[in-house]
Amino acid sequence: MENRYTVSPKLKYTSFALMAIGVIALGIGFSTGADRAWANVLLNSYYFLSLAVGASFFLALQYITQSGWSAMFKRIPEAMGTYIPVGAGILLLFLIFGSHSVYHWTHADAVANDELLQHKASYLNLSFMIIRYVLFVGSWVLLAGMLRKYSLREDEVGGTKYFKKSEFLSKIFIFVLAFTFTLATIDWIMSVNPHWFSTLFSAKNFMTAFFHGAAIITLIAILLNRNGNLPGLNKYHLHDFSKYIFMLSIIYGYLWYSQYFLIWYANIPEETVYYTTLIHGGWKSLFIADIAINWAFPFLFLMLNVIAKNAKALMFTAIILSIGQWIDLYLQIMPGSTGVNVIGFVEIGSYLGFLGLFIFVVSRSLSKASLVPKNHPYLQESTAHKLH
Template identity: 35%
Template sequence: MNHFDVTYHPSPTLTRSLLVLIGAGVLAWALGLVFAPERAWASLMLVSFWLVSMGLAGSLFVGLQYACGAGWAVAFRRVPEAMVAALPVGAAGLILVFLIHPDLYPWMAQHGESTGFQALWLQRSFFLLRAIVYFALWLGFSAYLVRNSRRQDEDGSLSHTRRNIGASLAYMFVFALTYWLASVDWIMSLEPEWTSTIFGIYNFSGMFVAGLAAIILLVLWLKRSAPLCDFVNDEHLHDLGKLLFAFSTFWMYIFFSQYMLIWYANMTEESVYYILRQQGVLGVLFIVNVVLNWGVPFLILLSSAAKRTPAVLASMAVLILIGRWLDLYLMILPPVTHGRAAFPWIETGMMLGAMGLFGVAFLAWFRRAPQTPVRDPMLAQSLGYHN
């Protein structure tokens, strides 16, 4: 039996608002399919990839803690664990896109135009096979990590921790390879004539900083609405803030690395990517992207007091989540709309829907276990943690 009263009941208002968000998303998608089907499908791909990334950020965060032997985050580890629930939801959306609307990818329709390795790599059946392999590995590792952690609540056996350390070490390698390839397959191949060797890391930096932002918001919310109030203190927030600051800067570093090399070499087949994204309204959004993901968070989170102030930390997390959405928008939509700017009602509506789905999936998993890993050997260390 569990030692804690684990039944956490989200308030009816919360459940209702999440359902309203999902409804808005479905409505936006349905209307989008009628009025601008290309944008609707691209947007479905975007939100599904976002959900997959959120789920992966959760299991990656958990895996990193095990792999490093870190104890500080144990107190709120149930939050990233529950985020994993978004992974299958996003995977379902992506499979839907790949099966029903593969024309999103120009190379699907134009057989024989690409040559060499690209012709070999970008084939429909191989593409689908790879997607299935990625999902299987991600779901397998994530489920294994979470299951071991939850079984430890019952028997308190150290063997679960040992198994998770081993699995996490393997997961780091598997994740790095598969997430890189998945970003290339699903996003970079929207413009098959364009290549960037840093694209996988670029996507990783964005997904991890957004994942940290989501962890911060969920931890702050669960701390305020009781489940985590006895477990999380300012020291945890401070460290989460440091990670957010560091990975926001890492994102900027990778963004700039990709941008500067293409800007410097100025080769037609490479610079076309940025030329498309620096015209008109998109050019403004291009700058806003950098300001939201790095500019403001960097300046604000420099001070340690800001990292320990929930309101400040939460607003930076919100900025970064909006920035992540904009970043994905700028990666995915311009090739589909050919750079034409349109008011993003489909994209916004569907993003709200994805947030609703994320919330429902998260709560469903968070409720199924004690709010903190009650018998983790490092829980005491995490509770008494200070910087």
């Protein structure tokens, strides 16, 4: 059964328009203050890169657990995974040209008068950071690309050979991802506050990537279904998707609380200062909104069975969560870089610009292969999926 998705011209031009808005917003940003614009570039490129990585992690998990229900949707995380090289390319431009605007530790005079930064300098320096970047992104591009390639070969050849290969590759992938993504978040996000450290930080960001990646996969699946491309999506699939979001929202809340609580309780000044800035430095409403949107809202909203199986309610949840992730990253990056809490045209416009790029890349990748994998061994189970 050939089920092709074609990018409608409307969607294509919308993504171009969004990209144009992004270019204008960043243009205004660079002309008014380069620091603010670069901080936004970091935020948005990391935001969508983490969605792509989270989606690839989701895909790998489906292989490892031999999940039947999701076999029909695996082109969606695959297509999101193809954003990794694009998003990482922009991040590389940022690291080369913009890191001076965001990272305090790149200033030689700051390091010269700072014993702590001198101590960290052997690891936290720009050239070594670029080398690490190449290792991290290279491994993701390679492994996610191989998963995609195997999946496309499976469409032509059939059999279980490529499924078994993918399963084995996925086992390597999650280990590599756990290690590299952890270090990558420390490099790109945590080093915005070079004096502060938290051992839970990277675990929290890894799970956040998975969490919001799963939410966006759900959103894309529902949108494709409404467009008439995925007629097989039934309420049991939706229920499974909402279970993912529900479960991951609890993990998010758990990690958020663990990090906050341990720092609050131990009360070590160099750790506490991070949260002191957030709570008493004019970020308090967003700080509360972060945990309210990312944990309390999906936790309470998706608890009801009727809502958990409702496509519109799930779409609403996914959209709210995408705002929640933006707030989460905004709070991680802005206090340590620009230090001012302004959400204006530069912030929103640059977000829309990256969103346009993401839509363009993902929809193009979706249209390149049959939307429903053809010879996946669990396809039958996925289309006949019911709650058991």
